[in-house]
Amino acid sequence: MLTNSKQNLEKSIQKNQDKEFLQYLPLQIYREIAFTVPIPQGISDLPATIFFDISKQFTPDQVQKIQDTIKGVLFNWSLHLTQKWNNGFNNGVSQLADCTNTYAVKNLQPLRYFGVNVTDGKQATDLAMEQLTEVIKDNGFRRSQRARIDWIYTPSPITIQLPPTVIKTQTPLSMIVNVYQLQQPNVTVGLLIGSMFHAWLHRDGYDDPKVTNYFISECPMCVMRSYQPKKPNVPDSLFYKYFN
Template identity: 40%
Template sequence: MPFNFRKTLIVMELIFQDVLKTNFVIPLYPTTFRETIIPVPTPLGVTDLPPNIYFDLDNRFNVEQEQRIRDAISETMLVWATHMNEKWNGGTNTGISQMAACINIYATQNLRPAWYSESPIQNGLTATNIAMDQFTQLIRDNGFRRSPRAKIFAAPLNNNTIVFALTAFTQNFVPLSFIVDPTLIDIATLNFITGSMMHSWLHCAGFFDPNTTSYFNTECSMCVMRGFRPKNPDMPDNLYYQFFD
């Protein structure tokens, strides 16, 4: 596999941004940005949400690519909001969402985010609830400008990866920054882009790989790509997770 110099420079910049929790990072991969603003849905039972989240979008993306990225982010937040609505369950907050039910069948490994230090997580259902609560934190920190400005870089990625993000080791003030392959964003369907975006957000929420069957991040993202339907033997898992970082 050839060395991906541009990706390496961006990853170094993202590491500095995440570790230092600052917007003032020397640009190792010089580019210019424009701001894109995406409305935040308001699920039942979730308060103190910002009206929007904000991203600095690499000007190398054209208007059509920007819209596809915006659509994938909006779809990712819709998955989060739908889970929270279904879990709210008329105010009991004990419901099991379609997503959680799907993940609970398949995810058995890497259920704990990097920052988690409480009692062991026993199943995919609990891991899903923790992950979606962390999405709430990511959205709040971004929308209220508590975390460093989220940057979306345009750069080629390895293999068929559509979106790449670092795995966060902290729970608060995590920048929702990532890299998007501009070539793949042009040709992939929204379903696969959203799955890759979901996978990257789960990295930002603290969940590790590897990308293979039974691991939480992978199974969660694949459930989203399948519309929470059961697995189909005619569509092997690697058909989906080839698009993950």
């Protein structure tokens, strides 16, 4: 959780500054980092870049780990869409969708979703990646508020979590990263990618609980396992303990 002083600073800005300021002018306690958006086959009208304001409290090594994690999430999103496109037939089943379909049976559609009923994990994955495409567009085209990556240090399972937001549409990809977990040698970039993937699914509107059979757990766990089947001797809790 953010410190009280930083919380008060955020509240003051929200109250006294207009949305244009929030969108385009970073605070002095942050610096901007940018990422090239990979272009999946069959997808157009994407921004060239997405942007984050990252806290200056992170060390260069920690920033690099966060950057590698964001790139990993973008790679999995892009790979899914390319495989689904299937050379123009748009009927493919991606590795991510195939894996998720095997395990996810609950909470298959996001909150505030009023479209066709989602009945399996494949459909849920397709929908979630479409939703993520819109979130990426909102960030890259500066339609959402600036996405901020805040610093926290706490010896706990908290890894990557989202600050609360009252915004229902064009929500920023802001997150809070626990440096304690970044420093643990057993917390690999692969685990961090799954943790961030889970967090971004929350921004898509998907809800917990973060346990077996629920889409918001099974989809990022597939990412953590590189789309491989589960092993009977490896409990799911070893993965979803990194979900916040």
